[in-house]
Amino acid sequence: MxxxxxxxxxxxxxxxxxxxxxxxxxxxxxxxxxxxxxxxxxxxxxxxxxxxxxxxxxxxxxxxxxxxxxxxxxxxxxxxxxxxxxxxxxxxxxxxxxxxxxxxxxxQKEILKQEFQQESLQVLESLLVQLPTAARACQENPQLPAANILPLVQKPLERLQQHWGVEAIASVGEEVSYDPQLHQLLDGTAQPGEKVKIRYVGYRQGEKLLTRAKVSPV
Structure with a gap:
């Protein structure tokens, strides 16, 4: 041997x-x-x-x-x-x-990465939806107690969104044409194409819709 x-x-x-x-x-x-x-x-x-x-x-x-x-x-x-x-x-x-x-x-690495991102975004969904609306309120009223704290949370979250390719559907307060595929009415009624105002931001990742933006009729 x-x-x-x-x-x-x-x-x-x-x-x-x-x-x-x-x-x-x-x-x-x-x-x-x-x-x-x-x-x-x-x-x-x-x-x-x-x-x-x-x-x-x-x-x-x-x-x-x-x-x-x-x-x-x-x-x-x-x-x-x-x-x-x-x-x-x-x-x-x-x-x-x-x-x-x-x-x-x-x-397998790609599958695990996608699963991790999906699970993480589900956990963060409430924060992703609520934070832009809270930030808009602080911009309009800088005296709110959360005005100084929000940037500490907002900036890292924005970096995470950018790294994972997560895009916001419009911005809070923006008026857009109503699209039932992208928008969810909080109150009232609207026909496709009619103007609605963004109340809470929605998100998508590439071609995948994560959550619809919540809107109200103008």
């Missing part, structure tokens, strides 16, 4: 990792997987584990496979041709699986 420990030690040194145990911790893999790598048993290691090791060692998955395979420790001969072909096929298979795993991870 070949010993690839010296080669592995060279790689961890280049990657700035102090020891084999530290490699396991950094990559999040067990000592058994490290031992398999040292023995050249790459074919026994799962693709997800190889991906973690490649990231920790800062080398590609294909470099790991070729560098820690039994066939790489012996001189080429007629008897090893089949093994070399098998190795090439295995590398191609691993690269495809690794690419697929990366795509899955990216998709």
């Amino acid at each position: 070949s010993d690839f420990t010296p080669h592995l030690q060279d790689l961890i040194k280049q990657a700035g990792i102090p020891s084999l145990k530290a490699l396991g911790r950094n990559a999040g893999v067990s000592e058994r997987q490290i031992l398999r790598l040292r023995r050249g048993e790459v074919k026994e290691i799962r693709v997800s584990v190889l991906a973690k090791l490649s990231q920790a060692l800062k080398v590609s998955v294909s470099e790991l496979v070729t560098g820690f395979s039994e066939s790489s420790s012996v001189e080429p001969s007629v008897s090893t041709k089949n093994n070399e072909n098998d190795l090439i096929n295995r590398i191609s298979e691993l690269e495809r699986e690794y690419s697929f795993l990366q795509q899955q991870v990216e998709q």
